[in-house]
Amino acid sequence: MKIVVVGSKGTLGIALTQSWNDPRVNARVAANLGTAPEETNDLVTGLNLPDFDVCSRMFVVDTIGDIRPDVVINASGINLIDWAEKHPNTVLNLHGHGVSNLVSAARRTGALLVQFGCGEAFYRKRLTTSTPEVFTNADADAAEDERLAISPDAPGFAESDPVNPASVYAKTKLESERVALELPKSLVLRFSSLFGETSEYSSGNLVDSLFNSLSRTRRISVLDDRVMEPLWSIDVVCAVKTLIAAGARGLYHLSGGSRCTPKELAEYLFKECGYRNREVVGVSSEEYGFAAPQSAFTVLRSEKYGELENVYRLPDWKTALRDYLDWRQSYANF
Numbered sequence: 001m002k003i004v005v006v007g008s009k010g011t012l013g014i015a016l017t018q019s020w021n022d023p024r025v026n027a028r029v030a031a032n033l034g035t036a037p038e039e040t041n042d043l044v045t046g047l048n049l050p051d052f053d054v055c056s057r058m059f060v061v062d063t064i065g066d067i068r069p070d071v072v073i074n075a076s077g078i079n080l081i082d083w084a085e086k087h088p089n090t091v092l093n094l095h096g097h098g099v100s101n102l103v104s105a106a107r108r109t110g111a112l113l114v115q116f117g118c119g120e121a122f123y124r125k126r127l128t129t130s131t132p133e134v135f136t137n138a139d140a141d142a143a144e145d146e147r148l149a150i151s152p153d154a155p156g157f158a159e160s161d162p163v164n165p166a167s168v169y170a171k172t173k174l175e176s177e178r179v180a181l182e183l184p185k186s187l188v189l190r191f192s193s194l195f196g197e198t199s200e201y202s203s204g205n206l207v208d209s210l211f212n213s214l215s216r217t218r219r220i221s222v223l224d225d226r227v228m229e230p231l232w233s234i235d236v237v238c239a240v241k242t243l244i245a246a247g248a249r250g251l252y253h254l255s256g257g258s259r260c261t262p263k264e265l266a267e268y269l270f271k272e273c274g275y276r277n278r279e280v281v282g283v284s285s286e287e288y289g290f291a292a293p294q295s296a297f298t299v300l301r302s303e304k305y306g307e308l309e310n311v312y313r314l315p316d317w318k319t320a321l322r323d324y325l326d327w328r329q330s331y332a333n334f
Contacts, residue, residue, distance in 0.1 A: 001042045004069040004111075006054055006102065007076025008046025009199045011208075012116070015233035017046040018074055018197075020241070024327075026223035030236050032312050040241075045069070047235060048076075054098035061156040063132070064105035071244060072106050073114040074099060074180075077173070081120070084169040085292035095172035099179045106183055114240060115180035118173050119228070119252075119298025122157040123166035124150040127225055127296050152227045156259075156301035159190075159251050166293035172288060181251065189236075192298040195324065196233030199321040206230065210266050214275065224263035224282030228298045229255055232320040232325065246311050253302040258316035268318060 003020065007013045019025050021040045030037040045067055047054075054060055054076055064072060078084050079096060084091040099115060106113040125148035148164075165171040180186045195207035204212075207230070213220050231254060239254055260268075263282045268276045285294065305311065315323070 001044055001071065002067065002069040003044045003071045003073060004064060004067055005044060005046045005074065006052070006074045007048060009048045010075055011194055011196045011198050011205055012233050012236060013048065013075035014197050014199055015047065015237045016075055017044050018198060018239070019234055019237055020044045025234060025237060025241075028234070029312055032238065033242070054101060055093050056098075057101045057104065060098075060101040061105045061108060062100075064111070065108055068109050069111050071112045071114060072102055073240065074102055074176075075116065077116070077176075079169065081119075081167055081169045081294055082108075082291040083168055083174070088168045088172075091168055091172045092171050092175070095176040096179060099176040102188075103179060103183045106185065111185070112244065113180055113186045115176055115186065115188045117188055117302050119157070119190065119192040120164050120167060120170035120172065121163040121174055122161065122191065122298065123164045123170065123293060123295045124148055124297045125293070126150075127227065143285060149299045152205070152259075152261075152297070154297065154299075156229070156255060156299035157253075158301050158303045159253055160230075160303060166295070168292065172249050177251070185249065187248055188251045189240070189243070189254055190251070190300060191231050191236065192229040192300050193231065193265045194233055194236065195230050195321075196219050206262055206265060207269060207324070210269055214278070218277060219279045219281060220266060220281045221281045222263045222266045222286060223288060224261050224297075225260050225284045226296050227261055228295075229259050229300065230265060230317045230320070231256065231314060232324045233322055234324070235312070235314050239314060243308070244312040246308050248308060248311070250304075252301040252315060254305070254321065255300045255302055256314035256316045257259070257301070258318070259299045260317055263315070269321060271324060289299050 005016045018193045027037045078091050124324045128149040165174050177188050198208045268279045
């Protein structure tokens with residue numbers, strides 16, 4: 001099978017291009033499914049700036065047409081939410097027009113297009129533990145604030161739940177989903193948060209940022225008023241491989257059925273790494289001062305994933321984080 005990965009130097013793109021045929025990935029999938037490991041020798045081609053511009057229509061169609069892949073996986077995108085808010089045209093060009101170009105290329109070659117979405121599609125302003133209040137029409141602002149509040153223990157959002165994007169990032173990512181799903185041979189996968197190996201081309205992730213902070217300070221401030229589900233990029237690769245093999249089409253949410261705050265993740269990470277002398281301090285989103293609206297709750301669940309057979313079941317975030325740390329250590333020893 002021939003696979004093209006667009007955005008091959010971001011966190012997800014690195015995992016897809018470098019680990020797709022990795023025996024450890026095949027072993028991880030096999031252990032998860034209860035089967036014997038199978039060797040894969042798929043031809044994976046990574047495409048990334050500056051050599052590949054997804055926003056150039058003819059270039060995209062011609063380049064992918066020359067490769068004639070069976071699958072096009074779009075891991076490109078801008079996930080710097082505050083930056084995106086200040087550069088809406090640039091972000092729309094990438095998330096909207098860029099995906100439209102990939103749809104054209106996939107349609108011409110008959111390839112399956114895999115596109116990724118995000119939990120920011122379901123914007124909630126704040127977390128609450130209080131009982132919902134009843135407001136009159138005169139209290140419209142208060143009622144709207146209450147509507148956008150959510151319990152940290154609420155069920156995750158499912159594929160059929162109505163979306164509520166608030167930021168430029170979320171709105172343009174939803175546009176990328178809409179455009180991708182116009183292609184019958186497409187698979188759109190949403191997830192809450194991601195961690196894994198990064199490069200100079202990627203915008204980083206929370207785990208990466210926490211590791212970088214270790215050399216600068218012993219007192220680390222981390223958000224404690226958001227709830228998310230961090231997934232390891234390698235687990236997403238495992239899920240994508242098995243979903244393609246299962247012939248999945250349409251929209252699916254990726255979730256291991258777990259959740260945490262960024263502060264809880266930081267505390268667990270430092271504990272697992274043996275950093276006992278680090279103080280993790282919780283801060284609010286208001287104190288942090290974001291420019292763009294960012295959801296306080298991005299946890300997802302799937303109504304559809306469980307109906308599929310022989311697909312990878314994602315682990316909870318603590319298991320995924322421990323496995324990631326073991327993976328990093330194995331590379332260091334190597």
